[in-house]
Amino acid sequence: MSDTEKLEQLMAIHTERLFRIAYYYTKDLQIAEDIVQDVFIKFYHQKLYKERGEMKAYLARMTINRCKDYLKSWAYRKITFQDKFFTKQKTVLQDTLILQDEQDLLDEAILHLPIKPRETIVYYYLEEMTIKEIAELLEIPEGTVKSRLRKGKELLKVDLQHIEWEVLFHG
Amino acid sequence: MDKHTMRALQDVSTHKEAIIQKVLHQMQQESYPSKPKWTYRAVTIMITCSILLFIAWQAAQPIDQVATEVNEGEKLPFTDLFQTEVEGKNTTFSQFFPIANYLSQAKNIKYYAPLQGFEAMQSVATSLGNAVHLTNSEDLPFKPNIQEVYAVTSKMDDGSQQTQFQFSFKEKSYTGVDLQYINFTVTNVDRNPLADYVKSQNIEDTLGIKVSNVELNFMNPLLFREMTPDRDFTYIYYNYDEAEKRIYQMNTRANEFYSYYNGYVYHIGYQLDGVSQEVQEKMANIVRGFILGN
Numbered sequence: 045m046s047d048t049e050k051l052e053q054l055m056a057i058h059t060e061r062l063f064r065i066a067y068y069y070t071k072d073l074q075i076a077e078d079i080v081q082d083v084f085i086k087f088y089h090q091k092l093y094k095e096r097g098e099m100k101a102y103l104a105r106m107t108i109n110r111c112k113d114y115l116k117s118w119a120y121r122k123i124t125f126q127d128k129f130f131t132k133q134k135t136v137l138q139d140t141l142i143l144q145d146e147q148d149l150l151d152e153a154i155l156h157l158p159i160k161p162r163e164t165i166v167y168y169y170l171e172e173m174t175i176k177e178i179a180e181l182l183e184i185p186e187g188t189v190k191s192r193l194r195k196g197k198e199l200l201k202v203d204l205q206h207i208e209w210e211v212l213f214h215g
Numbered sequence: 216m217d218k219h220t221m222r223a224l225q226d227v228s229t230h231k232e233a234i235i236q237k238v239l240h241q242m243q244q245e246s247y248p249s250k251p252k253w254t255y256r257a258v259t260i261m262i263t264c265s266i267l268l269f270i271a272w273q274a275a276q277p278i279d280q281v282a283t284e285v286n287e288g289e290k291l292p293f294t295d296l297f298q299t300e301v302e303g304k305n306t307t308f309s310q311f312f313p314i315a316n317y318l319s320q321a322k323n324i325k326y327y328a329p330l331q332g333f334e335a336m337q338s339v340a341t342s343l344g345n346a347v348h349l350t351n352s353e354d355l356p357f358k359p360n361i362q363e364v365y366a367v368t369s370k371m372d373d374g375s376q377q378t379q380f381q382f383s384f385k386e387k388s389y390t391g392v393d394l395q396y397i398n399f400t401v402t403n404v405d406r407n408p409l410a411d412y413v414k415s416q417n418i419e420d421t422l423g424i425k426v427s428n429v430e431l432n433f434m435n436p437l438l439f440r441e442m443t444p445d446r447d448f449t450y451i452y453y454n455y456d457e458a459e460k461r462i463y464q465m466n467t468r469a470n471e472f473y474s475y476y477n478g479y480v481y482h483i484g485y486q487l488d489g490v491s492q493e494v495q496e497k498m499a500n501i502v503r504g505f506i507l508g509n
Contacts, residue, residue, distance in 0.1 A: 048242050051242070052235070052392075063227050063234065073230060077234055081237050085238055088242065147219075150219070151221045
């Protein structure tokens with residue numbers, strides 16, 4: 045099997061998950077698409093990976109690192125600045141949205157969390173990873189994962205006072 | 216409780232497809248040798264020349280026979296052309312243009328294994344009378360390595376029989392990815408769907424989708440919708456899984472032309488390399504030629 049065929053198989057297996065991960069960090073579908081594309085191309089060229097059954101975590105880590113690089117970049121800061129600048133206009137537009145259900149509010153609340161609690165919340169609740177798996181992926185102690193989860197849940201409770209999301213409140 | 220999935224991430228298949236296509240395309244471009252050793256070059260040239268000479272020698276005799284058959288313009292019945300029924304699901308239609316509601320009612324759908332090669336396409340085109348005028352692959356803006364024609368038949372709610380033909384020119388990677396393609400989909404309909412088109416103008420304004428009329432001729436519109444980075448109203452076309460013997464649908468983003476002429480809806484989707492404006496102009500002419508034959 046050629047390298048390209050191997051890459052194609054890898055992409056068939058991992059693209060959706062990596063795309064979701066990239067979106068959790070960047071909150072932008074197009075940028076998430078670009079990041080995952082970059083990750084696969086970099087992976088293909090690096091040829092550093094030695095198969096030890098850790099491909100899933102390896103690619104996820106590459107994606108997370110690439111996302112964090114993007115969040116530090118000038119391009120992202122420019123977008124953030126523009127968002128702040130046009131906040132008023134955005135608020136008016138949001139007010140006109142009549143049909144915004146609980147799911148949208150929940151998604152929005154999660155994406156508004158600071159990056160550290162956000163990543164633990166999405167991996168634990170949305171990607172259904174264990175505390176141990178999250179600790180390994182993010183290369184932090186399990187205790188830190190737990191405290192970030194707790195902080196994330198508290199922030200979400202404040203944000204979502206008016207709706208009930210049973211897993212978060214009783215989990 | 217069910218696993219929560221963010222609304223924006225509930226269907227990421229289009230993004231997945233786009234990522235895979237882009238990565239493979241990039242790999243393909245990079246795979247051209249930058250500094251190969253001279254021996255490899257010499258061997259490659261020799262092999263290529265040998266193959267070309269062999270193809271030329273093989274092709275020399277049958278050409279006369281094929282040309283005669285095509286020139287005679289003999290109309291073969293549908294069942295003579297498409298003989299192998301295969302698995303499949305749903306039909307393709309433009310999600311954006313207003314015929315969607317009508318074609319989504321298709322029932323008793325039958326799928327046939329696509330016929331390969333330009334001669335087969337020409338036979339199907341001939342069976343459609345004056346509705347289809349095929350372009351030689353040399354006149355296309357890219358060099359296809361796959362030329363095939365699909366057929367899908369169905370019955371509509373009103374009892375009428377409908378047949379969709381998809382004439383496809385593709386540059387397929389050896390891993391099976393359509394790197395560049397043009398699909399001409401021809402569907403017989405009993406009414407002009409563009410008659411309702413004015414009513415959907417609001418959708419364009421709301422979603423910011425730009426559709427322009429590049430004119431089929433002085434009387435009939437030929438609508439063009441440029442490919443956008445958004446995934447709204449994806450372009451859908453038939454593809455064939457040889458191993459599974461089934462027709463499946465590719466959901467992707469593409470530039471689209473759309474027109475109605477003499478009882479047929481023409482829906483053309485393409486993704487090609489190159490400067491989009493130049494390609495679009497060339498494609499508009501190819502599409503006019505395909506429909507009108509001039």
